[in-house]
Amino acid sequence: MLNVVMISTGEEVLYGDITDTNAAWLSAQFFEQGFAMTRRVTVGDDYEALAKEIEMCSLSADIVIVNGGLGPTSDDLTAASAAMAANVGLEQSDAWIAEMKAKYQQLGRVMPAANLKQAMLPEGAELIDNPVGTACGFIMQLNRAWLFFTPGVPSEFKVMVKEQILPRLQAMFNVTDSKVCHRLYTYGLSESSISDLFQVLTLPDGYCLGYRSSLPFIEIKLFAPQDDIRSTALLSQMTELLGDNIVGEGESLLDSIANLLPKDATLALSEQSSGGFAINWLQDVSSLSARLAQSEVMTDRVDEHACVEELSTLIALRAQRLHLHSSATYTLTTGPSLIDGGFMLGLTTPDGCWCQQLMFKRQYRNYDRRWIISTVLFDMLRRYLQGKEVFGCYESLDRVVSERL
Amino acid sequence: MLNVVMISTGEEVLYGDITDTNAAWLSAQFFEQGFAMTRRVTVGDDYEALAKEIEMCSLSADIVIVNGGLGPTSDDLTAASAAMAANVGLEQSDAWIAEMKAKYQQLGRVMPAANLKQAMLPEGAELIDNPVGTACGFIMQLNRAWLFFTPGVPSEFKVMVKEQILPRLQAMFNVTDSKVCHRLYTYGLSESSISDLFQVLTLPDGYCLGYRSSLPFIEIKLFAPQDDIRSTALLSQMTELLGDNIVGEGESLLDSIANLLPKDATLALSEQSSGGFAINWLQDVSSLSARLAQSEVMTDRVDEHACVEELSTLIALRAQRLHLHSSATYTLTTGPSLIDGGFMLGLTTPDGCWCQQLMFKRQYRNYDRRWIISTVLFDMLRRYLQGKEVFGCYESLDRVVSERL
Numbered sequence: 130m131l132n133v134v135m136i137s138t139g140e141e142v143l144y145g146d147i148t149d150t151n152a153a154w155l156s157a158q159f160f161e162q163g164f165a166m167t168r169r170v171t172v173g174d175d176y177e178a179l180a181k182e183i184e185m186c187s188l189s190a191d192i193v194i195v196n197g198g199l200g201p202t203s204d205d206l207t208a209a210s211a212a213m214a215a216n217v218g219l220e221q222s223d224a225w226i227a228e229m230k231a232k233y234q235q236l237g238r239v240m241p242a243a244n245l246k247q248a249m250l251p252e253g254a255e256l257i258d259n260p261v262g263t264a265c266g267f268i269m270q271l272n273r274a275w276l277f278f279t280p281g282v283p284s285e286f287k288v289m290v291k292e293q294i295l296p297r298l299q300a301m302f303n304v305t306d307s308k309v310c311h312r313l314y315t316y317g318l319s320e321s322s323i324s325d326l327f328q329v330l331t332l333p334d335g336y337c338l339g340y341r342s343s344l345p346f347i348e349i350k351l352f353a354p355q356d357d358i359r360s361t362a363l364l365s366q367m368t369e370l371l372g373d374n375i376v377g378e379g380e381s382l383l384d385s386i387a388n389l390l391p392k393d394a395t396l397a398l399s400e401q402s403s404g405g406f407a408i409n410w411l412q413d414v415s416s417l418s419a420r421l422a423q424s425e426v427m428t429d430r431v432d433e434h435a436c437v438e439e440l441s442t443l444i445a446l447r448a449q450r451l452h453l454h455s456s457a458t459y460t461l462t463t464g465p466s467l468i469d470g471g472f473m474l475g476l477t478t479p480d481g482c483w484c485q486q487l488m489f490k491r492q493y494r495n496y497d498r499r500w501i502i503s504t505v506l507f508d509m510l511r512r513y514l515q516g517k518e519v520f521g522c523y524e525s526l527d528r529v530v531s532e533r534l
Numbered sequence: 535m536l537n538v539v540m541i542s543t544g545e546e547v548l549y550g551d552i553t554d555t556n557a558a559w560l561s562a563q564f565f566e567q568g569f570a571m572t573r574r575v576t577v578g579d580d581y582e583a584l585a586k587e588i589e590m591c592s593l594s595a596d597i598v599i600v601n602g603g604l605g606p607t608s609d610d611l612t613a614a615s616a617a618m619a620a621n622v623g624l625e626q627s628d629a630w631i632a633e634m635k636a637k638y639q640q641l642g643r644v645m646p647a648a649n650l651k652q653a654m655l656p657e658g659a660e661l662i663d664n665p666v667g668t669a670c671g672f673i674m675q676l677n678r679a680w681l682f683f684t685p686g687v688p689s690e691f692k693v694m695v696k697e698q699i700l701p702r703l704q705a706m707f708n709v710t711d712s713k714v715c716h717r718l719y720t721y722g723l724s725e726s727s728i729s730d731l732f733q734v735l736t737l738p739d740g741y742c743l744g745y746r747s748s749l750p751f752i753e754i755k756l757f758a759p760q761d762d763i764r765s766t767a768l769l770s771q772m773t774e775l776l777g778d779n780i781v782g783e784g785e786s787l788l789d790s791i792a793n794l795l796p797k798d799a800t801l802a803l804s805e806q807s808s809g810g811f812a813i814n815w816l817q818d819v820s821s822l823s824a825r826l827a828q829s830e831v832m833t834d835r836v837d838e839h840a841c842v843e844e845l846s847t848l849i850a851l852r853a854q855r856l857h858l859h860s861s862a863t864y865t866l867t868t869g870p871s872l873i874d875g876g877f878m879l880g881l882t883t884p885d886g887c888w889c890q891q892l893m894f895k896r897q898y899r900n901y902d903r904r905w906i907i908s909t910v911l912f913d914m915l916r917r918y919l920q921g922k923e924v925f926g927c928y929e930s931l932d933r934v935v936s937e938r939l
Contacts, residue, residue, distance in 0.1 A: 140742075140744050141744060141745075141746045142558075142561075143561060143570075143571045143573075143574065144561055144562065144565040144570060144571065145557075145558045145559065145560070145561030145562030145563070145564075145565060145571075146562070146744075146746055146753075146755070147558070147746065147748070148553055148554075148555055148557075148558040149553070149554065149557070149558070150553055152550075152553075152554070152576075153547075153550045153552070153553040153554070154550065155550070156547075156548060156549055156550030157549065157550030157551070158550070159550075160549040160550060165548075165549060166548045166549065166550075166576075166578075167548075167577075167578070167583075168548075168575065168576065168577055168583075168587075169548065169575070169576035170573065170574065170575050170576075171557075171571075171573065171574035171575075172572075172573050173571070173572070174744075178572070178573070182573075200725060200726075200745075201725065201726040201729060202725060202726070202728075202729040202743075202745055203729065203743070204742075204743065204744060204745070235895075235896075236895045236896065236929075236930075237895070237932075238929070241724075241726045241727055241730045242730065243726040243727075243729050243730050244726050263726075282747065339546070339549065339551045340546075340551060341551050341552065350551070404813065404814060404817035404823065405810045405813035405814035405816075405817060405829070405831070406814050406817070408809065408810035408813075408814075408831050409809060409810035409811050409813075409814040409904070411810075412809035412810060412811070412900060412901075412904060413900060413901055415900070418809065418833070418834070421833045422833075424810070424830070424831040424832070424833075425829070425830055425831070426810070426813050426829040426830070426831060427829070428823070428826045428827075428829075429823070495817060495818065495820070496817075496818055499814070499817060
């Protein structure tokens with residue numbers, strides 16, 4: 130069993146200014162590839178503390194990934210700490226200086242002097258290219274461990290891990306228990322309800338389940354041995370149990386909608402309580418944004434005097450008006466927030482119009498509310514396109530009204 | 535200087551199924567209170583590894599917060615590991631059993647036998663009440679350190695830290711070196727350019743600088759000793775150096791716009807290349823969304839034949855049309871993307887209309903493009919409201935056209 134350690138650096142992580150998403154991402158990637166983490170450590174921008182940490186880890190670990198502290202500023206000390214841990218000096222990488230100068234030239238700029246620092250690597254270290262930034266990574270061997278030093282900027286970190294570090298590790302270590310990860314994206318069930326449902330599952334040896342709850346979805350991961358026939362049966366059993374709460378198999382809600390949409394079908398959106406979240410979200414899937422016929426975002430002011438029935442009529446009317454105006458195949462509408470923490474949704478299709486009013490069962494901040502409203506809105510379309518019941522069951526929401534016109 | 539360590543436990547954290555938000559939250563809380571983290575460690579549900587980690591940390595740390603592994607299930611091993619580390623046995627806390635039974639009785643249920651495990655604490659440990667759950671915390675003294683054991687459920691963890699652990703720490707340790715953090719939010723300068731600018735700064739003892747680059751902004755943090763008069767001079771020197779690239783002092787771009795907006799001023803938005811990002815972003819600041827008079831999101835299709843001049847006229851016309859229709863005080867407009875990776879922006883005010891076309895100097899994914907476009911759009915308004923030059927300098931963007939009408 131390999132001993133794999135990650136060292137995250139930086140006061141911004143250690144003092145809680147940012148959540149260490151790189152750590153979670155790397156841990157998940159490594160787990161899938163058979164390099165499950167043994168331990169993770171976070172230290173600040175402290176030259177000696179980091180050097181000590183690197184040395185300590187190098188004594189017991191086979192693989193150490195050090196993340197962050199490769200920037201040009203005074204609080205980026207990782208290269209110096211690595212040199213101290215290995216008891217060597219720093220030497221300038223002319224290759225990387227040339228690389229950085231070229232990058233700046235492309236931007237029509239001269240490289241700031243501060244960047245020279247990013248080319249100072251521990252003596253004997255091997256450079257790792259950073260195709261998207263000025264912070265190169267590097268590799269050192271110290272005591273028992275192979276040390277990989279990586280930049281903190283998530284986009285740069287991920288490219289480096291995927292394109293250079295993982296392939297290298299696979300070549301260096303003969304990993305037997307690398308797994309395939311099958312993903313099911315669900316919406317509407319809580320994690321505990323799902324694990325209750327899954328009581329009946331029996332996982333064969335070498336199989337394991339993982340849940341990743343990223344509001345508002347819960348991603349279910351089945352880790353299975355490479356090309357094992359039993360996974361098919363297991364997956365269909367899981368799919369059976371989750372029913373129409375599955376918004377996507379191996380793909381997100383919006384991606385599955387994009388794949389379900391008939392050719393030439395168009396979309397129109399009218400948002401109020403979702404405040405533009407839906408339209409902005411939709412832009413992330415180009416094949417959906419290309420279908421957009423019309424979009425508006427109204428100010429979400431509630432008429433204090435409007436009663437629930439009036440509001441239902443309102444959303445129905447608005448959905449149909451938009452349908453006429455935009456002549457889009459499908460129109461999606463979010464009505465105003467209800468005073469006591471609810472919202473309205475409308476879906477118009479060639480087969481008719483569905484409207485519902487839902488209430489939040491607990492408090493959410495505004496951003497999360499808009500996210501949930503948009504999710505249920507798109508889920509109505511997903512359900513319609515799959516021929517499922519358009520009004521789904523959502524544990525965190527109460528349905529007040531639902532009408533089909 | 536206190537040595538403060540957090541140990542997070544659990545495979546779901548170590549394998550990346552969940553991001554360790556407890557760690558970021560605790561770190562921020564502790565930093566504010568003068569208990570800045572020295573180090574954080576994450577280990578899995580491994581009885582011996584956790585015991586070893588606890589013992590190691592207890593040798594060098596003054597305060598150790600252990601989080602997670604206090605549940606009723608077989609993979610919750612923290613109490614046993616703590617006992618092993620301290621070389622003591624486990625003893626049952628009758629007080630906590632009574633407490634748990636009472637909690638279940640309130641729910642009209644009988645306590646499952648599995649919960650008995652949660653009352654087994656290391657000999658000599660002091661119980662910490664958990665008002666919202668069945669996992670009690672506990673305190674032990676081992677070697678140099680005070681060890682605090684806390685439940686992993688975020689809501690339970692946070693209540694315990696706030697109501698019981700922090701007050702206790704403040705009573706136990708006379709914290710002198712608690713720091714204030716002054717924040718400057720900038721846009722338009724790269725981190726390396728900023729550090730070049732700051733070469734001339736001399737930081738007095740006890741001061742330190744931190745940078746946090748969260749696209750598209752760079753947050754600059756000045757950590758200063760409590761009520762130290764020198765920080766005022768230092769801050770104004772930094773403000774001087776950064777000039778109009780500061781989008782907010784101690785507050786974000788949108789918050790400063792909200793504070794700069796004249797009473798009764800209203801906003802109208804027409805988006806194309808920003809695809810609804812701006813309107814959705816604006817919803818996060820209620821005092822801004824309340825000012826919204828009108829908003830539309832057009833599909834971002836480019837007329838291949840339109841030349842740059844035509845497009846400039848287009849955005850100017852659209853900005854002014856919107857200004858008339860909405861009769862809003864300020865209208866913000868993003869025009870279509872140019873074929874070769876650029877975008878147009880328009881700002882209309884009572885003093886006239888500003889339009890500009892900008893080009894990206896490098897590739898961004900669609901989401902980041904929309905974010906940057908929206909940022910520059912709002913930055914135009916911020917600059918106008920501050921009486922600064924509306925057309926700012928942005929390192930990552932080239933200006934193609936700029937007109938004032």
